[in-house]
Amino acid sequence: MLTGEIKLRIEKYYPRGVELRRHIHQYPELSGREVETAGLVADTLREAGIEVRTGIGGNGVLGIVRGGKPGKTVLLRADMDALELNEAADVPYKSKKPGIMHACGHDGHTAALLMAGMVLNDLKDRLPGTVKLMFQPAEETTGGAERMIEAGILEDPSVDAAFGCHLWGDAEEGTVLVKAGPVMASPDEFRITIKGSGGHGGMPHLAVDPVSLAAQVILQFQTIVSRRKNPLEPAVLSVCMIRGGYTHNVIPETVDMMGTIRTFNEGMRDFIPCEMEKVLRGITSAAGASYTFNVTKRFLPLVNDAAATALVRKAAEEVLGPDNVHEAVASMGGEDFAYIAKNVPASFFFVGIAREGKAVPHHSPHFRWDEGALRVAAACLCQTAVDFLLES
Numbered sequence: 001m002l003t004g005e006i007k008l009r010i011e012k013y014y015p016r017g018v019e020l021r022r023h024i025h026q027y028p029e030l031s032g033r034e035v036e037t038a039g040l041v042a043d044t045l046r047e048a049g050i051e052v053r054t055g056i057g058g059n060g061v062l063g064i065v066r067g068g069k070p071g072k073t074v075l076l077r078a079d080m081d082a083l084e085l086n087e088a089a090d091v092p093y094k095s096k097k098p099g100i101m102h103a104c105g106h107d108g109h110t111a112a113l114l115m116a117g118m119v120l121n122d123l124k125d126r127l128p129g130t131v132k133l134m135f136q137p138a139e140e141t142t143g144g145a146e147r148m149i150e151a152g153i154l155e156d157p158s159v160d161a162a163f164g165c166h167l168w169g170d171a172e173e174g175t176v177l178v179k180a181g182p183v184m185a186s187p188d189e190f191r192i193t194i195k196g197s198g199g200h201g202g203m204p205h206l207a208v209d210p211v212s213l214a215a216q217v218i219l220q221f222q223t224i225v226s227r228r229k230n231p232l233e234p235a236v237l238s239v240c241m242i243r244g245g246y247t248h249n250v251i252p253e254t255v256d257m258m259g260t261i262r263t264f265n266e267g268m269r270d271f272i273p274c275e276m277e278k279v280l281r282g283i284t285s286a287a288g289a290s291y292t293f294n295v296t297k298r299f300l301p302l303v304n305d306a307a308a309t310a311l312v313r314k315a316a317e318e319v320l321g322p323d324n325v326h327e328a329v330a331s332m333g334g335e336d337f338a339y340i341a342k343n344v345p346a347s348f349f350f351v352g353i354a355r356e357g358k359a360v361p362h363h364s365p366h367f368r369w370d371e372g373a374l375r376v377a378a379a380c381l382c383q384t385a386v387d388f389l390l391e392s
């Protein structure tokens with residue numbers, strides 16, 4: 001519904017969307033420090049005549065578009081934070097901040113939601129209900145969505161459905177991927193220290209070598225996923241950091257390791273650390289070593305509501321045509337939109353940025369995408385909100 005009107009206005013605001021995206025890209029801010037980005041978002045909303053609340057759960061910003069008639073409330077969400085890496089892509093709008101880069105596409109999410117807000121504000125007299133535009137901090141680290149929920153973003157007026165999207169390097173430009181059910185994993189973290197006793201590299205029998213124990217632990221961990229868990233339930237266990245020792249002839253006292261556990265349900269989320277602990281206990285006790293093992297639970301798995309997802313699918317088909325809307329494959333990435341989806345019926349979809357089948361890796365210093373994706377993201381968000389308000 002109103003698809004022609006939406007498309008027309010997306011074109012009208014596209015140059016502004018590109019300009020905003022490039023500015024945000026040039027001045028990226030790390031998680032929890034999105035002060036200037038939040039300021040730009042609030043100013044842009046105000047200039048468009050949209051009601052704004054700031055400082056929600058940290059640097060969170062909320063825009064509120066009130067329709068001409070009473071109705072339901074729909075929330076659209078974007079994230080604003082960048083990552084700690086040096087941009088290597090040669091683009092005219094390259095990051096001006098050494099060591100900080102929008103390498104996940106959150107600059108695009110913010111610009112696309114601002115475009116969507118401007119379009120919905122233009123159409124508000126014809127819409128029943130309310131649209132909440134949620135710009136959240138700290139998606140990449142501590143989960144800004146949860147703090148915005150604690151600060152009451154889902155209340156006053158209370159939200160009936162929520163939608164968000166991610167630019168996606170694994171999907172072709174001009175397409176959108178949707179999926180009901182689990183779509184993104186719990187990205188839990190672990191830290192391990194194996195404590196042996198140091199000694200002479202030439203006299204290992206007088207020491208307890210934590211380096212060889214760490215090697216055994218890592219290999220044994222691989223059998224948790226391949227041999228211990230149900231093969232039909234997905235999980236990933238990756239040791240991503242190992243640190244121990246200083247030189248070639250000294251057995252060190254300790255080895256530290258860090259890594260990530262990715263799962264889709266609470267049962268598996270508890271099972272994997274439990275099995276890891278068994279491995280650690282067995283290998284270290286046989287050698288007379290000890291260990292510490294800490295797991296930090298991060299985001300919940302993201303589970304899309306079936307009815308909300310059907311609505312996104314229909315809206316995306318209205319905007320792009322049915323041939324350009326496909327079924328997503330669940331990802332082992334994490335996403336704190338999960339907290340919104342836990343509280344209200346919600347769906348998170350994926351907007352393609354790959355060109356000619358060549359995937360674009362996120363969190364890479366070479367991450368880049370064509371701004372045509374802003375049109376797709378903004379139009380699909382708008383259409384979904386309009387259809388939800390007009391049809392429910």
Ligand SMILES: [Zn+2]
Binds near residue numbers: 140362
């Ligand atoms: Zn990311």
Ligand SMILES: [Zn+2]
Binds near residue numbers: 166
């Ligand atoms: Zn992201």
